[in-house]
Amino acid sequence: MFYLADYLERTFVSYMPNRRKFLALLGAGAVAPSLLISQQKQELKRSRWDMIFGSTDTVRARHTPAPYSWSDDTVTAAWLGHATVLINFYGTWIITDPVFSERIGIRALGVTVGPKRLVQPALPFNRLPKIDLILLSHGHMDHLDIPSLERFDADIPVIMAANTADIVDGLQFRSVRELDWWGKTHVAGLEIEALRVRHFGWRFPWEQDRSRGNTEGRSYNAYLVTKNGRSFVFGGDTAMQDYFSTVGARNLTIDLAMMPIGAYDPWISNHCTPEQAVEMAKMLGAKTVLPMHWGTFIQSDEPAQEPIERFVAAASRGGIEAAVTEIGQTWSMRSSTTRLQTERAESVAR
Numbered sequence: 001m002f003y004l005a006d007y008l009e010r011t012f013v014s015y016m017p018n019r020r021k022f023l024a025l026l027g028a029g030a031v032a033p034s035l036l037i038s039q040q041k042q043e044l045k046r047s048r049w050d051m052i053f054g055s056t057d058t059v060r061a062r063h064t065p066a067p068y069s070w071s072d073d074t075v076t077a078a079w080l081g082h083a084t085v086l087i088n089f090y091g092t093w094i095i096t097d098p099v100f101s102e103r104i105g106i107r108a109l110g111v112t113v114g115p116k117r118l119v120q121p122a123l124p125f126n127r128l129p130k131i132d133l134i135l136l137s138h139g140h141m142d143h144l145d146i147p148s149l150e151r152f153d154a155d156i157p158v159i160m161a162a163n164t165a166d167i168v169d170g171l172q173f174r175s176v177r178e179l180d181w182w183g184k185t186h187v188a189g190l191e192i193e194a195l196r197v198r199h200f201g202w203r204f205p206w207e208q209d210r211s212r213g214n215t216e217g218r219s220y221n222a223y224l225v226t227k228n229g230r231s232f233v234f235g236g237d238t239a240m241q242d243y244f245s246t247v248g249a250r251n252l253t254i255d256l257a258m259m260p261i262g263a264y265d266p267w268i269s270n271h272c273t274p275e276q277a278v279e280m281a282k283m284l285g286a287k288t289v290l291p292m293h294w295g296t297f298i299q300s301d302e303p304a305q306e307p308i309e310r311f312v313a314a315a316s317r318g319g320i321e322a323a324v325t326e327i328g329q330t331w332s333m334r335s336s337t338t339r340l341q342t343e344r345a346e347s348v349a350r
Contacts (some may be wrong), residue, residue, distance in 0.1 A: 005303070009140070011286065053198075058102060061122040063328030067129045072333070075230060075255055077323070078330040080122045082296035083143055083237070087256055088129075090227050092188050096135045096234050096258070097143040100125045100151070104141045104297065114141065115297040122328030125151055132188040134158045137236030138220035139167050139203040142297060146171070157187045158259075162219035163210070167203065179221060195222040195247065197238035199270050232256040233284055237293060239269055240276040244283040255333050256323060257286035261311045262294030265302040274311035278318045290323040290331060 065078035065086065072091035077156075079085055079149040083097040100121050105114015125148070136144050138161050154172035162180040176187055179194035186192070200211035201218030208217035222236045224247060231254045233247070238260065247254075272280065274291070281289045294307035300321065308325055315322050323331035 004118060039134065052253065053299070058117045058120050061119050061328035062326055063122060063330075065328060065330050067123070067127075068134050072331050074137055075232065076330065076332040077232075077256060077290060078122065078137040079194050079290060079292055079324050079327055081117070081119060081327050083137065083258075083293050084121065084130070085234070085290065085292065086123065087232070089190065089225065089232070090230075092132045092190055092227065093129050094133045094135060094190075094225070095128070095131050097137055097236070098134065098148050098152070099145040100148040101141060106141075107146070112147075114300055118298065119296055119327050131156050133190065135192075135223055135225075135234055136160045136164070137222065137234065138199065138201050139164045140201075140220050140237070141203065142186070142299070143204075143237065144168075149173075159185070159187065159192055159223070161221040161264040163202065163208075163216060164201065164218055179223075180219065183220070187229060191226040193226075195224055195233070196241075197222045197235050197236055198241035198243075199239065225256075226252075229253065230255050233258065233286065235259040235277075235292075237270070238272060238280070240272045240280070244280050247285045248285040252285065254284050254286040254333065256288050256290060257281045257284050258290040258292055260293030261291045262302070262307040263300040264307075265300050267300055271300075274307050275314040277311065278314040278320050281320055282318060286320075288321040288323050288331070290326070295327060 043182065058295060061081070065079070065080070067086060067088065070076045075090065076088045077085055084099050085096045087094040087096070101112065103112040103114050103116045107114050111188055131152065132184055134156055136158060137146070144167060149168060149171055156173065157175040157177070158168065158173050160168070160176060160178050160240045162178050165176050165178050168176060179185060179192065181194055181196040184193045186316050197220055199220040201220045202209040203218065208214045208219045210219045220236065221233045222238065225232055225234065231252050233254055235258055259281055260271060261274040261277045263271040264273045277291065278289065291308060291311045295304060298304065312322055313327065
């Protein structure tokens with residue numbers, strides 16, 4: 001989310017990556033690629049005012065998933081941007097932390113004040129298949145976006161972290177369930193277990209928060225989802241922690257772990273580094289990781305491409321397969337093997 005308290009403390013003059021150079025890397029500019037990469041990796045003087053109110057064009061993702069071609073006899077997942085992942089889990093359609101808005105943040109008088117997307121959602125909302133379950137990890141605005149949630153059908157079940165359901169009280173959903181850490185429920189043929197992570201939950205600084213020792217405050221989850229003897233983990237948002245080792249000790253078949261890899265500089269107390277994401281995936285016993293929570297919004301000070309570069313290197317050293325490396329790419333498990341499939345046929349024409 002947009003960290004209001006830290007923003008006020010740090011003022012408008014901290015360093016951040018150059019948004020225009022990152023967009024150019026994605027095809028929005030005509031500068032030579034080698035020069036762009038060199039420039040993008042430099043931390044240039046930019047104010048957080050630009051991060052919040054900047055109006056640079058949002059570019060299209062390089063890849064567009066084709067969910068209507070996915071098989072119901074396996075596990076398939078596409079990264080739509082940030083922490084939004086579309087999953088077909090043996091015929092059950094799940095979407096995580098759906099954010100389709102151009103901006104995230106505080107909305108007042110019809111205007112949203114907060115970071116603008118660098119890259120459009122890889123799949124437009126109106127091209128989503130019929131969703132069976134919405135998983136919401138916590139209440140931060142880059143994970144729980146009210147304008148996006150308003151667009152979903154009222155009969156879709158929603159799973160949320162403890163003490164966060166009130167955020168969606170005014171919405172249309174008929175079934176909203178809170179899960180506390182290690183709690184389980186069954187929805188749409190799935191077993192869903194909330195996992196403990198190291199993060200924080202307040203949507204506004206004055207709210208009660210579990211990270212401050214208040215068990216009645218807003219909480220934050222990862223999720224273990226199981227069906228047909230197979231499992232995946234949606235990591236939500238977390239700093240380095242060893243809670244996942246208790247899951248790994250169960251010797252489950254975890255086919256995919258979706259792990260956050262960005263926003264660690266300077267927010268390392270609440271967000272893991274790419275190397276730590278790999279370490280936690282290994283705790284889970286996962287062999288394949290879908291790296292997320294990077295490259296969609298500029299919310300921190302690390303260069304925009306640094307998280308994926310570090311993740312790919314760490315995954316290679318750790319014997320972990322990277323399920324995707326760009327927004328819009330799709331991963332599928334077939335016959336217990338994994339492969340990266342980039343669906344070029346339905347890629348958006350640029």
